[in-house]
Amino acid sequence: MTVPPAQLLWYLTAPDGPYPWEERGRWATDFDHLRHVxxxxxxxxxxxxxxxxxxxxxxxxxxxxxxxxxxxxxxTAVYPGLASPAKLAQIAHTIDRFSGGRLLFNVVNGNDATLAQYGLHLGHDERYDFSAEYWDAFQRVYLGEPEPYEGSHVRLAGRGGADGPLSPWGSAVRPTPLWGAGTSPAGVAHSAGLLDVYLSFADTPRRLGEKFRRVGAEAAKLGRTLRYGTRLQIIVRETEEEAWEHAASLLRATSVETALELAKWNLPEPIETYRSQDPLVNRRLEALRSGRLPDVRDLEIYPNVWTGPSLFGFDVVSPSSGTYLVGSAENVAARIREYQEHGVQSFILSGFPLIAEAHRVADLLFPLLDLDHGFEIPSLRAGA
Incomplete structure (x- = not known):
């Protein structure tokens, strides 16, 4: 089976440090540091x-x-509704013109508590209805369409004059590409109808591929084709022993209190009462309840796939952003190729500290993979 070249993305978000989930392992991340990253x-x-x-x-x-x-x-992660879709189109078009078309949007629909902090109060399924309309309006304004927009949630006046959010001379060949996720029935329907790239937190390659095929089938009903990506942290070294020793050092640096707090985000009920059908999961939980972290290899859920010191993803309930690829360059490259065979093209990776680990991945892993570096960037009509 022929698979497209992999797109490897990194992480450009504070905080940074050797293990930033703990205060003692977290650095102050100022403008100069982010620029260096x-x-x-x-x-x-x-x-x-x-x-x-x-x-x-x-x-x-x-x-x-x-x-x-x-x-x-x-x-760039964006919550729909924090700015008018017309204003967001103006901002996006400006960044795209000045950067040569290098902006992508990660569509984030959030949760009740987060959105309420921003003054948005929408129910779960209503969020997706609003989001679909919001991004449709955004794309129309970005492309320079002058007509008014009349929807259930979004209403925009026409933009025929030279002083509108995007005047006609600002029209472009294509809007900013939309990446994003959604696992509930409403989230899958929203993704299938809107996104260019469907994202998911990591899982085992086969389970992740099955999820992508289900979402792809829904997109196909609408005459659409999606690309797919996943989020992984990564520890790659010259040997397996070196990689797993570093993983163990991160586990040793993590307090039980931190692990308990982070694990709570991943369970459907309190950690004190939760029981899994998987005996291995229950063994990990018992370790936490007794005040200790599991052994490093107890958290390996698939060859070279490790749930990490946050214990995110330790159950099939909700694999999450704490999932790592750990191993030698050859084994990690083999695992990435396996994910590619199950539909993944884009890999959002990170390792800490960000700069040092970005160098390791580039030095050890890049030569072993067929990569799409993305250097050929389409021109925008306005700048052509």
């Missing part, structure tokens, strides 16, 4: 980087780093 990602030839939700605004970071880089793309 971006310059490293760009120079080494990564396809781009994820700018996640957090303390810093992703669009501001992308705009600030565009001038310090030449090739990398900025996958």
């Amino acid at each position: 971006a310059e490293t990602i760009d120079r080494l030839g990564y396809y781009g980087a994820l700018l996640g939700t957090g303390r810093d605004d992703g669009l501001t970071v992308a705009a600030a780093m565009a001038g310090a880089t030449r090739r990398m793309r900025f996958l």
